[in-house]
Amino acid sequence: MESRTLPKDRLDQLVDALIADYTVIAPKDERSYGEIESASEWRSDGDKPAQSLKQFFLPERELLVRYTKSRSGVELVEPPSPRSMARVILGARPCDVAALPVLDLVFQWDDEDSLYLERRESTAIIAMACDEPCTTCFCASLGGSPAGTEGADLLLTELDDAYHVAVVSERGRELVDRYSDLFEESSVEHERQRVQAQEASLAKLPRQVDIEGLDEVLEFENPVWETLTQQCLDCGICTFLCPTCHCFDIRDEGTPQQGERVRLWDACTFPSYTQAHAGQPRPVHYRRYRQRIMHKFRYYSENFGRTLCVGCGRCIEHCPVGIDLRQVLSQVRTG
Amino acid sequence: MMTNIYKPYVMAIDSIRQETSDIKTFRLAFRDPAAQTDFRFKAGQFGVFSVFGQGEAPFGIANSPTRSEYIECSVKRVGKVTDALHELNEGDEVGFRGPYGRPFPIDQMEGRNLVFVGGGIGMAPLRSLLWNCLDRRDQFGDITVVYGARSVADLVYQQELQEWSARDDVEMVLTVDPGGEDERWSGEVGFVPTVLEKANPSPDNAMVITCGPPIMIKFVLVSLSKMGFAPEQIITTLEMKMKCGLGKCGRCNIGPAYVCKHGPVFSYEELMTLPEEY
Numbered sequence: 001m002e003s004r005t006l007p008k009d010r011l012d013q014l015v016d017a018l019i020a021d022y023t024v025i026a027p028k029d030e031r032s033y034g035e036i037e038s039a040s041e042w043r044s045d046g047d048k049p050a051q052s053l054k055q056f057f058l059p060e061r062e063l064l065v066r067y068t069k070s071r072s073g074v075e076l077v078e079p080p081s082p083r084s085m086a087r088v089i090l091g092a093r094p095c096d097v098a099a100l101p102v103l104d105l106v107f108q109w110d111d112e113d114s115l116y117l118e119r120r121e122s123t124a125i126i127a128m129a130c131d132e133p134c135t136t137c138f139c140a141s142l143g144g145s146p147a148g149t150e151g152a153d154l155l156l157t158e159l160d161d162a163y164h165v166a167v168v169s170e171r172g173r174e175l176v177d178r179y180s181d182l183f184e185e186s187s188v189e190h191e192r193q194r195v196q197a198q199e200a201s202l203a204k205l206p207r208q209v210d211i212e213g214l215d216e217v218l219e220f221e222n223p224v225w226e227t228l229t230q231q232c233l234d235c236g237i238c239t240f241l242c243p244t245c246h247c248f249d250i251r252d253e254g255t256p257q258q259g260e261r262v263r264l265w266d267a268c269t270f271p272s273y274t275q276a277h278a279g280q281p282r283p284v285h286y287r288r289y290r291q292r293i294m295h296k297f298r299y300y301s302e303n304f305g306r307t308l309c310v311g312c313g314r315c316i317e318h319c320p321v322g323i324d325l326r327q328v329l330s331q332v333r334t335g
Numbered sequence: 336m337m338t339n340i341y342k343p344y345v346m347a348i349d350s351i352r353q354e355t356s357d358i359k360t361f362r363l364a365f366r367d368p369a370a371q372t373d374f375r376f377k378a379g380q381f382g383v384f385s386v387f388g389q390g391e392a393p394f395g396i397a398n399s400p401t402r403s404e405y406i407e408c409s410v411k412r413v414g415k416v417t418d419a420l421h422e423l424n425e426g427d428e429v430g431f432r433g434p435y436g437r438p439f440p441i442d443q444m445e446g447r448n449l450v451f452v453g454g455g456i457g458m459a460p461l462r463s464l465l466w467n468c469l470d471r472r473d474q475f476g477d478i479t480v481v482y483g484a485r486s487v488a489d490l491v492y493q494q495e496l497q498e499w500s501a502r503d504d505v506e507m508v509l510t511v512d513p514g515g516e517d518e519r520w521s522g523e524v525g526f527v528p529t530v531l532e533k534a535n536p537s538p539d540n541a542m543v544i545t546c547g548p549p550i551m552i553k554f555v556l557v558s559l560s561k562m563g564f565a566p567e568q569i570i571t572t573l574e575m576k577m578k579c580g581l582g583k584c585g586r587c588n589i590g591p592a593y594v595c596k597h598g599p600v601f602s603y604e605e606l607m608t609l610p611e612e613y
Binding site for chain 2: 064065067069073074076078106107109110111112113114115117118220246247248249250251252254255256257259261263266268273274275276277278279281282287291294295298299302303
């Protein structure tokens with residue numbers, strides 16, 4: 001893969017140059033990624049934020065159409081195209097970035113979701129390889145890596161005195177060309193350091209999960225589901241923090257005269273999700289949890305040939321009652 | 336430029352027919368004549384209808400593609416959006432997205448005897464297909480319709496039921512649940528599966544299309560099996576809570592199937608491969 005290096009003392013220059021040209025999103029605090037207005041706002045070290053990148057492509061609340069009723073009838077106004085807003089996401093974690101091509105499959109599925117896809121098209125992604133994986137990370141089990149490049153345009157890896165810059169896509173090349181005076185050719189020594197850094201990080205990954213063939217052994221009728229996660233509070237945190245969960249609701253907010261039709265994040269773990277007048281197919285917790293796991297690790301792969309999980313470990317790290325997806329997956333395999 | 340797939344057409348309510356105490360049929364016309372011209376659908380497909388300010392809900396399209404100068408939907412009053420729809424008047428405007436979903440396999444039905452088995456408002460998607468077949472009558476074999484409701488007053492499309500009964504190319508069997516008959520009732524009295532068994536249409540070169548309440552479907556399937564119908568000869572529709580109708584929002588996912596995309600029409604053979612979660 002083509003590469004460059006960026007001397008460490010030029011990182012801030014690059015960030016400032018990007019901020020001058022784009023809306024720049026980067027890890028801002030422990031909680032989330034967010035728009036930064038100066039290089040100092042980028043929290044470039046530390047664990048990944050609690051929230052993934054999902055909200056920048058599938059916002060928690062998104063306007064679909066605005067309606068106004070007048071004497072001449074209903075008038076519908078669409079939101080402005082997200083394409084007009086050129087963005088760069090900086091310092092994104094490889095797991096969060098790898099989640100985006102997974103989500104693309106849903107939003108491109110036959111009927112293209114313009115709101116999502118235009119945001120994807122107008123956003124360049126500069127990922128940053130993880131040097132210190134969290135204790136809950138299991139990206140390598142899902143085909144990812146702390147230095148994974150899937151979904152990224154550029155991948156930065158921190159070396160002794162510079163960042164290694166892997167040019168992953170055409171859009172990544174345009175970026176290094178645009179700011180070519182900041183980048184240098186990559187040397188053999190830089191390449192050696194990159195390999196060393198990435199191997200060191202991989203070696204620090206905690207216990208992984210055996211995903212091999214899981215889609216074939218996951219069984220709907222397995223009695224283990226009923227007792228697997230009885231402590232679950234149905235709070236939905238795992239789904240909201242998950243970079244690949246994408247279930248949503250559509251509602252009208254406003255009066256009959258005027259208002260907005262919006263899409264809102266929803267979760268298959270909520271009873272209301274499938275509660276219909278005709279009935280409730282998942283009235284108890286274990287059925288809803290089973291749906292979540294079956295969807296991620298079996299149904300999704302039947303439809304799209306890959307798993308709806310990137311192993312970021314957020315659902316484990318942030319579960320208020322300590323449910324560990326890695327354990328769940330091994331129990332349903334043996335159960 | 337991609338289009339916003341969630342932006343509905345604006346439709347004007349052309350007419351409203353009170354079918355039963357809690358079911359109305361709405362006939363909708365596109366406000367934009369160009370949209371009307373371009374609009375195509377097939378029997379069995381559905382749309383997501385909306386009352387602005389109240390929200391969206393999915394309903395099967397109840398008219399035939401052979402009579403598509405408008406869209407009709409029959410709506411039972413059961414919740415927020417359906418309540419709001421029932422409050423509307425002719426001339427009011429609503430939203431419509433669609434058509435969505437996999438239609439009835441009408442090509443497979445050509446040259447075969449057809450048995451329609453409906454219960455209550457389940458007659459709505461069957462009506463679309465039935466008119467479709469009647470408008471191309473010579474392409475199908477015998478047509479039998481078994482339709483029932485709780486009571487005489489709960490039968491939908493009463494005028495059309497009479498019209499179909501009067502035809503000599505349709506075998507019409509109407510029934511009401513025991514106790515649901517009145518003194519003028521000349522049809523059957525009994526539950527749909529029982530009446531279906533009594534009518535006893537032959538499974539030879541036949542297909543059954545059945546829509547109705549889940550409990551009716553369950554026993555209709557038992558009866559059909561007794562009568563010698565194979566799972567691949569039986570076509571039904573699933574109802575599942577839906578939002579987007581486009582395979583994105585995840586809500587109607589049953590096993591690997593999305594009811595909005597892979598359905599709402601399924602053969603019984605296909606249903607048997609899905610987890611019983613509907």
